[in-house]
Amino acid sequence: xxxxxxxxxxxxxxxxxxxxxxxxxxxxxxxxxxxxxxxxxxxxxxxxxxxxxxxxxxxxxxxxxxxxxxxxxxxxxxxxxxxxxxxxxxxxxxxxxxxxxxxxxxxxxxxxxxxxxxxxxxxxxxxxxxxxxxxxxxxxxxxxxxxxxxxxxxxxxxxxxxxxxxxxxxxxxxxxxxxxxxxxxxxxxxxxxxxxxxxxxxxxxxxxxxxxxxxxxxxxxxxxxxxxxxxxxxxxxxxxxxxxxxx
Amino acid sequence: xxxxxxxxxxxxxxxxxxxxxxxxxxxxxxxxxxxxxxxxxxxxxxxxxxxxxxxxxxxxxxxxxxxxxxxxxxxxxxxxxxxxxxxxxxxxxxxxxxxxxxxxxxxxxxxxxxxxxxxxxxxxxxxxxxxxxxxxxxxxxxxxxxxxxxxxxxxxxxxxxxxxxxxxxxxxxxxxxxxxxxxxxxxxxxxxxxxxxxxxxxxxxxxxxxxxxxxxxxxxxxxxxxxxxx
Numbered sequence: 001x002x003x004x005x006x007x008x009x010x011x012x013x014x015x016x017x018x019x020x021x022x023x024x025x026x027x028x029x030x031x032x033x034x035x036x037x038x039x040x041x042x043x044x045x046x047x048x049x050x051x052x053x054x055x056x057x058x059x060x061x062x063x064x065x066x067x068x069x070x071x072x073x074x075x076x077x078x079x080x081x082x083x084x085x086x087x088x089x090x091x092x093x094x095x096x097x098x099x100x101x102x103x104x105x106x107x108x109x110x111x112x113x114x115x116x117x118x119x120x121x122x123x124x125x126x127x128x129x130x131x132x133x134x135x136x137x138x139x140x141x142x143x144x145x146x147x148x149x150x151x152x153x154x155x156x157x158x159x160x161x162x163x164x165x166x167x168x169x170x171x172x173x174x175x176x177x178x179x180x181x182x183x184x185x186x187x188x189x190x191x192x193x194x195x196x197x198x199x200x201x202x203x204x205x206x207x208x209x210x211x212x213x214x215x216x217x218x219x220x221x222x223x224x225x226x227x228x229x230x231x232x233x234x235x236x237x238x239x240x241x242x243x244x245x246x247x
Numbered sequence: 248x249x250x251x252x253x254x255x256x257x258x259x260x261x262x263x264x265x266x267x268x269x270x271x272x273x274x275x276x277x278x279x280x281x282x283x284x285x286x287x288x289x290x291x292x293x294x295x296x297x298x299x300x301x302x303x304x305x306x307x308x309x310x311x312x313x314x315x316x317x318x319x320x321x322x323x324x325x326x327x328x329x330x331x332x333x334x335x336x337x338x339x340x341x342x343x344x345x346x347x348x349x350x351x352x353x354x355x356x357x358x359x360x361x362x363x364x365x366x367x368x369x370x371x372x373x374x375x376x377x378x379x380x381x382x383x384x385x386x387x388x389x390x391x392x393x394x395x396x397x398x399x400x401x402x403x404x405x406x407x408x409x410x411x412x413x414x415x416x417x418x419x420x421x422x423x424x425x426x427x428x429x430x431x432x433x434x435x436x437x438x439x440x441x442x443x444x445x446x447x448x449x450x451x452x453x454x455x456x457x458x459x460x461x462x463x464x465x466x467x468x469x470x471x472x473x474x475x476x477x
Contacts, residue, residue: 028265123322127365129267150299154269155322158292160300169297 026130030082032056034067035209036168037078037137038199040176041146041161041184042192045220046139048076049196051204052229053211054083060211068217070224072097072109074140076217077118080165081134081153089121089132111140111147115157123155135165140219146184164199167207172199189218201232268320268368269294272452273305274402275316276442277374278416278435279382283463285432286374286384287439288316288402289447289474290456301455301476308467309335313348313375314460315355318402319389320368327367330358348375352385352393360391370401375462382429382462397429404446404453411442432461440472447474 032054039048054062062083069077071093079086096117100109115138125131131153139148149159161184162176179195180187187195196216204210212234217226275288292303306316307328315331317324334354338346346354352373359367366389373385386399398416400408415438418424430438439459447454454477459470 123326126267126322129265131265131267154267154320155326156269156271156292156294156299157322157325158300158303160302173297 027082027085027133030085030133032061032083033209034065034080034083034086035207036164036166036172036203037067037080037135038164038168038172038176038196038203039078039137039139039148040163040180040192040195041148042180042187042189043185044189045141045146045218046076046148047192047196048078048137048139048217049200049214050078050080051200051211051214053209053213055209058208060209063211063213064229066215066226068215068226070226071114071138072100073223074108074142074219075111075114076139076219076224076226077114078137078139078165078217079134082132085132085134089118089134089136092121093118111138111142114138114140115147115149115151119149119151119155119157122151122153126153126155137163137165140224141221144221167210168199168203171202171206175199175202192218197232201234204232204234269322270319270368270403271299271321272403272450273318273321274400274404274408274443274446274450274453275305275318275372276398276400276408276412276439277316277372277384278398278412278430278439279374279384279396280432280435281382281429282376282380283432283435283461284374284376284382284384285435285439285459285461286314286316286372287443287457287459288318289443289453290458291452291454292321293452296451298455304458306458306460307332308460309351309373310339310345311466312345312462313351313373314462314467315371315373316401317369317371319370323367324369324371327358327369327371331355334358347378348373348383349377351375352383352395355385356387356391356393358391359387359389363390366390370405372399372401374460376464380464400442402453404450407446407449408442411445412438415441432463436461443474 034054037050050067052064054065067079071077133153135152137150150163151157162180164172200214204212212231213229215227215229272293277286288305290302290304292299308314309331335346368389371387377383384396387393398412413419418426443457454474457472457474461468
């Protein structure tokens with residue numbers, strides 16, 4: 001009887017690698033993925049949103065996934081891309097936070113430090129051509145200064161007043177550039193929520209890998225707050241007028 | 248029956264191998280004078296047709312007499328600058344003296360060549376004053392090939408800017424002009440600005456902000472100007 005051989009299609013196996021450490025494996029394509037993260041600066045700090053869907057290709061596989069998380073007390077992390085790679089990073093960050101807690105030196109882990117840490121992890125993994133298949137958005141308040149940064153699987157980093165990942169880079173970013181750029185110190189929380197929901201609604205209408213169940217999060221001087229999942233109001237009346245394949 | 252079910256391993260094909268490089272665009276230039284040097288770079292960071300950010304500086308002071316400007320793959324560029332900063336710092340603490348620009352230039356070449364078989368995908372230029380106080384510009388390829396020049400343009404709009412500099416700074420193919428004539432400070436600055444206004448007009452990867460560093464006996468002077476944001 002032959003043994004049952006099962007191999008994940010996305011994994012490269014190197015038989016030459018020593019059996020003691022197992023085969024060499026790496027992510028060569030994302031499997032269970034999260035779509036866009038949208039984030040920007042406003043008067044009191046940073047606003048961020050992401051939906052609750054983790055897709056398996058075109059299958060809406062997990063419909064209650066959390067893609068926004070707090071790292072320490074003043075940092076918010078948003079993720080898109082491979083969810084298992086994200087959970088691996090989450091594990092690493094938990095270790096880091098435990099170390100910081102054990103230090104017990106009264107020092108707090110700042111947003112810029114978390115950003116540098118994640119950036120280094122991402123750049124080091126890409127340099128081993130074994131990337132974590134994600135885009136991360138890191139927001140927070142560091143020494144009283146608003147901070148919003150981005151890192152992806154290439155280790156590419158940048159800071160901006162508006163950041164969106166994935167499809168959001170094409171659909172939400174133009175809306176954010178028009179409504180936020182140059183006004184980041186005057187936008188109230190109420191307007192920020194309205195802008196955020198406009199972006200998420202457009203994304204839900206046009207991104208086929210999105211879900212109308214999302215979480216919103218903010219970082220202010222008071223700390224991080226991640227909302228419970230909620231849905232946006234939508235209007236599909238226009239669909240009546242669509243005949244055939246568009247136009 | 249069931250025991251015979253096997254799935255053939257998926258081989259790694261060369262066409263689906265992940266490429267660890269991206270081009271984030273951007274342009275830089277440097278012009279040397281008799282007792283000064285100008286080095287400038289825009290601050291746009293792009294990924295394909297998307298603008299990631301309007302302000303991601305590409306030019307950095309490695310010491311109070313040397314400035315480096317980078318274009319190409321932003322992640323590698325940032326790491327390269329970090330490495331150079333660390334080496335400049337450790338030199339300073341070891342020798343109690345700031346590293347000279349020609350020494351820094353050789354160090355940069357060695358640093359790039361050290362990664363010859365997994366290169367930093369970066370086109371750096373280095374500017375400062377030499378041992379006689381003259382303006383010095385050094386240009387590199389990603390694997391450490393180095394050349395000292397009087398002026399140079401690098402990056403996504405280099406094919407637009409370099410011929411402009413050949414004409415305006417090098418006086419190439421102009422019989423009446425002395426090709427070895429050096430520009431004065433204000434002319435060089437104006438030509439640098441014009442080069443970037445022109446590059447911004449025609450190159451989609453260049454724009455947003457321009458940072459100009461002028462280096463002379465008194466140190467490094469930084470100027471930030473607006474470029475078109477479209």
